[in-house]
Amino acid sequence: MSQAPGITVKGRAEIGGARLFAPLTLELAPGAWTCLLGGSGVGKSTILRLVAGLETEAAFTGDISASDGGPVAPRVGYMAQDDLLLPWASVAQNIALGPRLRGDPTERDRLAGLMARVGLNEHAQKRPYALSGGQRQRVALARTLMEDKPVILLDEPFSALDARTRAEMQDLAVELLAGRTVLVVTHDPGEAARLGHSVQVMTPEGLTEVTPPKAAIPRGVDAQETLACQADLMRHLMALAA
Amino acid sequence: MTRALIKAWPALAATAFALAIWQAIVTLSGVPRFILPAPALVAETWWTNRWVIAEHAWITAVEVFLGLGIGALVGVATAIQLATSRYARLLVQPVLVFTQALPVFALAPILTLWLGFGLSSKVLMCVLIVYFPVAASFLDGLLRTPPGYLDLARTMQARPGQVLWRIRVPAALPSLASGLRLAAVYAPIGAVIGEWVGASRGLGYLMLLANGRSKTDLMFAALLTLGVFSVLLHLGVRALTRRMVREEV
Ligand SMILES: Nc1ncnc2c1ncn2[C@@H]1O[C@H](COP(=O)(O)OP(=O)(O)O)[C@@H](O)[C@H]1O
Ligand SMILES: [Mg+2]
Numbered sequence: 001m002s003q004a005p006g007i008t009v010k011g012r013a014e015i016g017g018a019r020l021f022a023p024l025t026l027e028l029a030p031g032a033w034t035c036l037l038g039g040s041g042v043g044k045s046t047i048l049r050l051v052a053g054l055e056t057e058a059a060f061t062g063d064i065s066a067s068d069g070g071p072v073a074p075r076v077g078y079m080a081q082d083d084l085l086l087p088w089a090s091v092a093q094n095i096a097l098g099p100r101l102r103g104d105p106t107e108r109d110r111l112a113g114l115m116a117r118v119g120l121n122e123h124a125q126k127r128p129y130a131l132s133g134g135q136r137q138r139v140a141l142a143r144t145l146m147e148d149k150p151v152i153l154l155d156e157p158f159s160a161l162d163a164r165t166r167a168e169m170q171d172l173a174v175e176l177l178a179g180r181t182v183l184v185v186t187h188d189p190g191e192a193a194r195l196g197h198s199v200q201v202m203t204p205e206g207l208t209e210v211t212p213p214k215a216a217i218p219r220g221v222d223a224q225e226t227l228a229c230q231a232d233l234m235r236h237l238m239a240l241a242a
Numbered sequence: 243m244t245r246a247l248i249k250a251w252p253a254l255a256a257t258a259f260a261l262a263i264w265q266a267i268v269t270l271s272g273v274p275r276f277i278l279p280a281p282a283l284v285a286e287t288w289w290t291n292r293w294v295i296a297e298h299a300w301i302t303a304v305e306v307f308l309g310l311g312i313g314a315l316v317g318v319a320t321a322i323q324l325a326t327s328r329y330a331r332l333l334v335q336p337v338l339v340f341t342q343a344l345p346v347f348a349l350a351p352i353l354t355l356w357l358g359f360g361l362s363s364k365v366l367m368c369v370l371i372v373y374f375p376v377a378a379s380f381l382d383g384l385l386r387t388p389p390g391y392l393d394l395a396r397t398m399q400a401r402p403g404q405v406l407w408r409i410r411v412p413a414a415l416p417s418l419a420s421g422l423r424l425a426a427v428y429a430p431i432g433a434v435i436g437e438w439v440g441a442s443r444g445l446g447y448l449m450l451l452a453n454g455r456s457k458t459d460l461m462f463a464a465l466l467t468l469g470v471f472s473v474l475l476h477l478g479v480r481a482l483t484r485r486m487v488r489e490e491v
Contacts, residue, residue, distance in 0.1 A: 078397040101400030
């Protein structure tokens, strides 16, 4: 993996002539985690898809650039809430999906190493239906890591998991994605308080930065400052709804 | 075995019930045997003519299997071709719909005129009947790949050919299976109609022959054989396509 660049999204978006979000600037610091919070339908997923170079319903006017001047979309790895595992392929085949889809040979050692790191060694030949929700997200995480992209976009990646599994996955993701530029879309203030080096609350008017705790990530689920930040974010979100 | 029996018993019971009613109607109404033969007589006729019936059934089966095989292959190839080329789709899809609006059965006399009384006109009938449901449902499946998969593939800089074989085709297998199952129902009808129009062998030919000579019992025996063959074919195709439908395999 090359040095992770910072990413800047600057612009506005419309859907069918109506405003989706006003001109905004979202800065992803290189090698850091940025959390994007906000109500349903404000355009969080849209921003993420724009960065990934995917089609959106919205018309975007503006610029998406990398701090090193290089291209953005080809250096982006993407993980959605739906784990998008192929039900007919084994765990190992799902993790090696990228090379398989490019027609490249799979690097066996790297694959085995990744499976070990996400704790799926014994499940390599299983089909996704035989896995728990947490295990499926581990496969999706390993598949993302197999791509070895410096920029990682996570769209509500752990929202379907139970609270304990979610916390475990957050720890694992922070460990495995160290050094990469990460953008997490979440609707969980607790997740943002644990994971964000920078936390942004999004509304149709733009972004509001909320200062997260100083502690290194992943922050303790029961740490006083994490809980305080979570409460702060909660107040923000409720003020928006009012 | 016992589990199969438990699953099959409603069908068996219904069949027995229908046979009983049939027998009762014949006995009570005294309808002549050349109008409606009793099931017992049909069974007897079936047994005494079993080799003749088997010979004709074999011909029909060959027509159906060839037609199903060729029709399915050409249908699959068409669907894949159309799925990969928007241009081909624009060009070919209206033609497909038009040919489907045309009842294939109406083509039977022409096919017989062109290809003669032999096997090939019936096989072509089956091919035409099988082709459309297979091509249409598989194409439908290929064009409805879950968008999340395609997004993922895009962020992986996937090659279109690999996306087709590793994602779009496997995701469309359930659609292909339903097309094949539908085709299996219609294929025997195609063969029999082809035989009615002009043939010297096959169950359809035997039915016409028996009818013409007022051997209604033989006609029924041939008809029941066709029915049993169609049911077995349906079950066979179902079993063969089961793995395509179940995701947890
Ligand atoms: N497939 C779609 N068709 C029409 N409108 C869509 C579609 N996807 C999203 N939108 C619109 O775009 C807006 C932003 O969606 P999205 O970025 O998914 O929001 P978020 O992720 O913040 O919940 C939504 O309000 C929705 O109306
Ligand atoms: Mg969203």
